[in-house]
Amino acid sequence: MAISISIPVIDISGYLTGDKAATASIASSISSAAQSPGFFQITGHGVPQELTSGMLARVAAFFALPAEKKIALHRNNSPALRGFETVGEQTLESGFVDSKEGFMIGPERSEEGARFLQGPNQWPAETDVEGLKVSMMEYFGEMQNLSKIMFRLIALGLELDEKYFDDFVGSKDSITMCRAHRYPPATEEMSKNSRGIGAHTDFGALTLLLQDKIGGLEVFYRPTETWHIVEPVEGAFVVNIGDMLERWTNNHYASTLHRVMSPVSNQNRYSVAFFNEGLLDQMIECIPTCLKHGQKPLYEPVKVEDHLQQRYGNSYQ
């Protein structure tokens, strides 16, 4: 019998309007979803739909550029890993080459004095994709803001001071990145032997994902070892816990394996992921409220910068 698990859809508007009772219930729903399945969707976040749809249209225009224009912006040109990556460049799941193309951006800054993952972006000429830079950076700003909100709710759900994670998400050296993807359509046959993106967990603390209507994102449910679709919900962001937050919470929250199947469709699938990779100097050391009576920390403390260098090193040679 097919097992159906639900990826909860949580309306966070009550928190934004300062409703105390609603806030307690939202924080508790988030906490429960973060434990299992480690994924949820949020609505009522206040990010304007025109912004997300306008940005997705420009992302599609970027990926439609001739190959040589995209290759000129390859991420290998960038010590901060910003830029374009081609189909077939990454293998996240043994035996399956990723069929996605990607385009990574982050906060704009010069190379001078840059630390790990910091630096300038690479953009196509404005005449090639009008408005791409403005709309992606505007979206990026909205996601930084939404991340602060999400971490406040996570803090409440962990019975911590509401501002516990404020420095982690909002400091000068807090690393945030945004990657747009195009998943080319596949036939049923092709789809069996490829992945849009192979099964993986996210390295950082928290990911906010915008997916279009095509679908294909699946999460692995550990108790039954089965894969489940994250149904596209109009206007929602998919939120998932990454490895860093799993470790920080002593496995109280789950960094769940996920993948994207190549869309069996005649259309491309587009998505944009926003990664909260954390404050470079922060030590990730078991959060006290995550240690129940008699439990011991499962991990050694690690500095965010070291964790990221190790994880990015493994997957991006």
Ligand SMILES: O=C(O)CCC(=O)C(=O)O
């Ligand atoms: O495109 C998606 O739906 C998921 C992308 C993803 O998992 C990632 O970029 O880490």
Ligand SMILES: [Fe+2]
């Ligand atoms: Fe991911």
